Amino acid sequence: MLNRMEKKTGIDLTPHMLRRYFANIRRKDGWRLELIQQALGHKHLNTTIRYLNIMDDELIEASQEFYAKHSALYGVKELL
Template sequence: MNVGSVYSMLKRMENKTKLKITPHMLRRYFANMRKEAGWRLEMISQALGHKHLDTTVRYLNLIDDDLIEASNEFYERRSSIYRVQELL
């Protein structure tokens, strides 16, 4: 499918349903559904093609509790790699 076909299809849907849908809205929906399905932030970031996790964080509009949880998960998975216990 090319870009023009996607926009054309979404415009036809809008005319029928009176709901405006954009490719960007569908992309955000995809990302949020992956988050709710339990995907790790890194996996969502990779699926979206983001270079940096902070882009994905802003994209998902994560709230503070979600950020703390994601940070803790990242720390738990990576602490041995970075030898954090030796630094403490």
């Protein structure tokens, strides 16, 4: 099937490319990383993070969002 697709479109698709596409679409749809990890069968979450090519900027943004939402819970202002 993938060979026929390549002949018709000129795009060389592999099962691995489709697997990455599946994972990235799930992430964009709001799936938690742990759910994507389970869907892909990865043993470690770090493997899933590398697999998704999550950029440092995205990780920093997620960290800042978490801090903004939860800093009061952990008493951060009292520590600073």
